[in-house]
Amino acid sequence: MIHLHFTATDLTRVRFAASPLTETVASLRTLAAAGRGGHLHRPWIARFAERTSRLREHDLDLLRALVRPAGYIPDFLLPPPSRRSSTFGDALAQVADTDPEIVARELAHLAAHRAAQHGPGHEERRTLLQALVRRPDAGIGPVTEALDAYHRVAIAPDWPRIDALLNDDIAYRLDALAEGGVDRMMTNLHPSVTFADQTLRIAKYYEGHADCGGRGLLLVPCAFAWPDVLVRTAQPESPSVSYSPRGLGRLWEKHPEQTSSALAGVLGQTRAALLTQLDLPMSTSQAATQMALAAPTLSVHLQALRAAGLLTSRRAGRQVLYSRTDLGDRLLTEAGRQPTP
Known part of the structure; x- marks a missing residue:
């Protein structure tokens, strides 16, 4: 420990x-x-x-x-x-x-x-x-x-999707921090991590103690840390803990190479494919890389889908992240049930 x-x-x-x-x-x-x-x-x-x-x-x-x-x-x-x-x-x-x-x-x-x-x-x-x-x-x-x-x-x-997952987790943790302080934010960080009495305890095969000593703590969500937690305490900078982000199971989900022809007929092929990709929150540049499109072109499609209520956006630092709304999820689900010629 x-x-x-x-x-x-x-x-x-x-x-x-x-x-x-x-x-x-x-x-x-x-x-x-x-x-x-x-x-x-x-x-x-x-x-x-x-x-x-x-x-x-x-x-x-x-x-x-x-x-x-x-x-x-x-x-x-x-x-x-x-x-x-x-x-x-x-x-x-x-x-x-x-x-x-x-x-x-x-x-x-x-x-x-x-x-x-x-x-x-x-x-x-x-x-x-x-x-x-x-x-x-x-x-x-x-x-x-x-x-x-x-x-x-x-x-x-695979970095655009990995980065999107990491930033989605960071946004969730920061919301928890704003609502309930450090205790709330640390509560479900990882099954092997607990926080009480101003001490963070991480289950490990060896015993160790370290004082943050006013340096603070760096938390690094890391998809490939699963199922472990990586801990660094020796550096002169603040100690760091790398943990698995929430929703890790979504990372390698397959997306259909062809979206429903009915949905593409309404939204257009590009917007239908974009809606399929945004199961994870992505910035314009991340989505552009994923879709192999120029960022200005993709921005037009993002704004159109957002105006239709199929996407939502939120600011995270210097970026604006876009993700599907419940309406967008339902639309994809229903379109997926329709036979594709």
Whole structure:
């Protein structure tokens, strides 16, 4: 059990962020568990298997040595995002700027970590990690190159939907914070997380205590953290907790390649397809990427659907997020019941 102890100041410094790098690193752990049955991310695992040939085998070997199925993940791989929404490039630059002495120390710890090194191939992984430690840059160069290549193949194609899910969760948590304070917001963060007496308790295989010490807490919803919770307390910045966002089961839901011809006849093919996609709240740019349309063109369709009462919008930071209304849901449901020629 990990205990994170809060002061009154810490409670005023709780913030959220979505991190494409956290998703990238956590997804490597998901791949390591791919052989287990009934996996929530199985559709993504299957898609990734089709793309694996685009990656160099030694990059995958390196990343598999860095992110094990369980146990310690080096902290330098998960730098805390500086703002609510950041790009993968920004986060990768943070990794590249890490002090090589810190990286070497964390890699040496990983090589000797009992839980992380459980299973076959330990000697090969230790040899690989020790070779990185001996480099002047402690391996930061090859690590960032491998992460970049892996992200482009594994995460970037699905990032619009992942990002939409993360921001939907953040909006929900902020609403709960506004209505009932930190207690309400923390109540259903994750089954293994409880909050009482100004202490956040996270069920883990080891015992630990950490004081937030006025630094606050960074909460990072992460689709690929499921079913675990990732905790970082060692960095000088605020401690961070990565947890599974609400509605995770919607992430890999299939959307029909062709919308109902009857619905398309009324709304038009583009607007009918757009309505189908917006089961998750998306910004104009996210939806444009998903639909492969220019943002100004898509904005016209979004406004038309909103004016018809089929979409609703809300502001989240600098973005406006659009999602289907109950009327839009019912319209799709009824259209789906009609025979398609």
